[in-house]
Amino acid sequence: MLKKLLNYYPNSITFSNLPENPSDQYYIFYHEAENEWIGILKSTINDQEIKLLKSLFTFIDTENVNNSTLAQKWYDFLLMDGPKPSEKIQSELRFIQFYIHTDELSQVEIEAALTGFFSEEVNIIWENRNKGIVIEDTKHISLSEDELLSMSETLETDLYAKISFYIGKPYTLSGRLPSLFRKESEFFAFGMAQLTETTIFTYERIFPAYIAYHLPEELIQKINTEILELFQSDTELFSTIKIFLENNLNASLTSKKLYIHRNTLQYRIDKFTEKTGINLKDFYGAFTVFLACLIFEYQTK
Structure with missing residues (x-):
């Protein structure tokens, strides 16, 4: 590379x-x-x-990054192969990475906005002017995925800036932590580059797309061509099926997101099932079709 x-x-x-x-x-x-x-x-x-x-x-970022003393220790540990910032941490930690899609806001503004939502126990460190990390002790985790989404929408409204978040897994403090963090950072970068309509990322949300993106050509050729051809001829049906699967087969939520009547949604689902013979309410059928959706999406970009 x-x-x-x-x-x-x-x-x-x-x-x-x-x-x-x-x-x-x-x-x-x-x-x-x-x-x-x-x-x-x-x-x-x-x-x-x-x-x-x-x-x-x-x-x-080779310029001066505004990190506190403790934050600098975390920065050195996670990104510069430095020593552990503390030996006293016994509980698990969670990293919430964030990326500010603008250069117009200062770190002070962003930190002030973030600390208004998170508990006082978090540490915020900066990788560069746009990317930072909120380090949470799992004893004081304050925000769920839905709450982070609401926070992201609020910050975008108040600060006129799109902010993306990656919610990491809980980890104990060990020498493996920098490697685990870098893997999450890699997934975050992939998500922002490929899943551009999403602002809240998790491993579970990114990994299926990551697999589809990295499938070798010989495996892609084995995907049911009838599904891909159907999506090619009817992109509206493709969007409907993908959103339906992403919303856990919830017809009400899918209809609301697509701004269509539930009868219209059911008509499109029945049409897909009739043409492909795949039942979306079957786990294996849903998995196969969702993978096909992701591959079709990459092929048409």
Whole structure:
């Protein structure tokens, strides 16, 4: 991956370790799979390319990031292979990553908004100007997924900025934590890049799409072509079936989201079943069709 970037940005350079005093003429990105850093000359890259690279790699903000002393210890532990921030933490921890889709807001504004929703026990650290992490002790978890969605919508209304969240799993403090965090960060980046209509991400929500995206071509060819051809000829039916499956086969909720009558929804579901012979209320049928939905979505992008 980095070799391809070197070809695309001929003036870029790679590092086997994070440079201690990187030049301010370069943007620095970290690629976990290759455990290497790359510096790309700022004058050779545009804003759109920067946004894309930030979604694929860990962006290292070489400017002063406003982290408190404890937050800096967490930053060093999670991102710089530093020592554990504390040996006294006995309960499990949860990371909620967030990404601000604008450069116009300050960290102070965002922290003030976030602390109004979370408990006082959380720590907030910043990876760069746009991306941060809320560290929660599971004893003081304050927000569910639905509450985070409401918070995201409120912040977007109040601050005029889209904010995406990734809700991590509970983990104990150990030497494996940075690796586990980086895996969640990878899924978060994938979700923001591929599932653009979503603002709240979890492992369960991203992983099916991750599988579909990385399926080898020989397996994609084995997906029922009748389903894909039906979606190709009737994109409205595709949207209906996908939303129906995403809402746990809840007809009322699906109808509401699609702004259609329940009878119309049932007509479309019956039409799909008649043409494919697949019962969506069967787990295996629903799983197969949902995978086909994700593959069709990627093929038509």
